Amino acid sequence: MNVSSKNLSFVAIMTALCVGSNYALIGVPNVKFMDLFVFVSGYLAGSLSGVAVGFLTWLVYGTLNPYGFDLPTFLTTSIGETIYGVAGGLMARSGLRLSSSSSATLMGRSYWGTSLKLGMLGFLLTFVYDLFTNVVTGIVFGIPLILWIIQGVPYTVAHEVSNFFFFLAGGNVLINAIRRIMCKGGES
Amino acid sequence: MAQKVGWMWASIGLLCISMLSISLSAYYYTEFMRYVGLYNKAQNELRKYDRYIFADILVDCGNGTKDWSNRTLVVRGADLLNATRLVSEVEYTRGVYGAFVTRINGVGGDPKTYWMWHIWNSTSSRWDAGMVACDVYILNDGDVVAWIYTRF
Numbered sequence: 001m002n003v004s005s006k007n008l009s010f011v012a013i014m015t016a017l018c019v020g021s022n023y024a025l026i027g028v029p030n031v032k033f034m035d036l037f038v039f040v041s042g043y044l045a046g047s048l049s050g051v052a053v054g055f056l057t058w059l060v061y062g063t064l065n066p067y068g069f070d071l072p073t074f075l076t077t078s079i080g081e082t083i084y085g086v087a088g089g090l091m092a093r094s095g096l097r098l099s100s101s102s103s104a105t106l107m108g109r110s111y112w113g114t115s116l117k118l119g120m121l122g123f124l125l126t127f128v129y130d131l132f133t134n135v136v137t138g139i140v141f142g143i144p145l146i147l148w149i150i151q152g153v154p155y156t157v158a159h160e161v162s163n164f165f166f167f168l169a170g171g172n173v174l175i176n177a178i179r180r181i182m183c184k185g186g187e188s
Numbered sequence: 189m190a191q192k193v194g195w196m197w198a199s200i201g202l203l204c205i206s207m208l209s210i211s212l213s214a215y216y217y218t219e220f221m222r223y224v225g226l227y228n229k230a231q232n233e234l235r236k237y238d239r240y241i242f243a244d245i246l247v248d249c250g251n252g253t254k255d256w257s258n259r260t261l262v263v264r265g266a267d268l269l270n271a272t273r274l275v276s277e278v279e280y281t282r283g284v285y286g287a288f289v290t291r292i293n294g295v296g297g298d299p300k301t302y303w304m305w306h307i308w309n310s311t312s313s314r315w316d317a318g319m320v321a322c323d324v325y326i327l328n329d330g331d332v333v334a335w336i337y338t339r340f
């Protein structure tokens with residue numbers, strides 16, 4: 001992880017964005033912008049920055065949560081959230097190229113093609129995250145796993161489908177917008 | 189290479205759809221099984237009520253006090269007297285023609301005033317006077333009966 005002041009401030013800003021949006025959407029279970037923000041952080045500043053954003057967000061949101069604090073759940077979600085950051089970093093390194101979100105290409109095929117890929121990634125990552133958190137909490141609380149996973153399907157589907165649309169509609173735009181801000185200011 | 193990548197993303201898309209379908213199928217299957225279980229349980233519960241009927245019983249004290257006991261669960265084959273005793277305190281005497289109710293919930297004993305029972309006639313939409321003693325009349329499911337403290 002590049003420990004520059006620019007990178008640290010990026011992590012801090014993205015964490016604040018995640019925490020703020022989480023509290024704003026507290027009344028909507030399993031529908032949050034956080035996963036997209038963590039993925040974008042990883043994509044733009046590297047996997048470790050994404051991991052830091054995901055973990056730090058849960059450090060605040062998981063502790064000061066109106067639904068209560070529970071250590072196993074807190075640890076599981078904190079660790080699980082980092083997969084978005086790791087995946088973001090890996091995607092940037094493995095060459096998932098994003099088209100510009102300027103008006104000329106916004107309606108272009110490549111723009112929607114990339115957005116669709118991001119949407120599918122968001123869905124897959126959320127599936128893995130939900131499976132991981134469900135399995136771990138199921139084991140910790142001693143609940144029959146299959147039943148626990150099946151009973152949680154409405155919530156996981158809401159999480160996965162909402163993330164599909166968030167990544168589809170917001171991934172490309174957000175990455176391009178933040179990249180432009182990052183290029184303009186401070187050290188490179 | 190580009191074609192390979194295209195197929196890879198198409199496969200990922202199909203994988204997403206499959207996972208969504210499998211999740212929803214599993215969930216709705218378990219929900220289906222749960223509701224089948226609840227349905228069977230409800231059927232078993234209902235079977236118990238084959239031995240019972242429902243009747244609406246009104247006790248009109250004649251002074252403006254009307255006490256309805258709607259949907260009173262009564263054993264099939266029960267007479268009106270026993271059904272009334274389920275919802276009120278009844279005092280009665282035995283006569284040649286059957287039971288004669290003297291007091292219901294402590295009301296009774298006034299000169300020229302008697303407890304008369306009536307049954308609601310849904311065809312003519314009016315109360316018909318009971319033609320037999322209350323312990324002779326066997327209630328039917330859905331009967332609406334009234335005890336009216338009547339002055340002659």
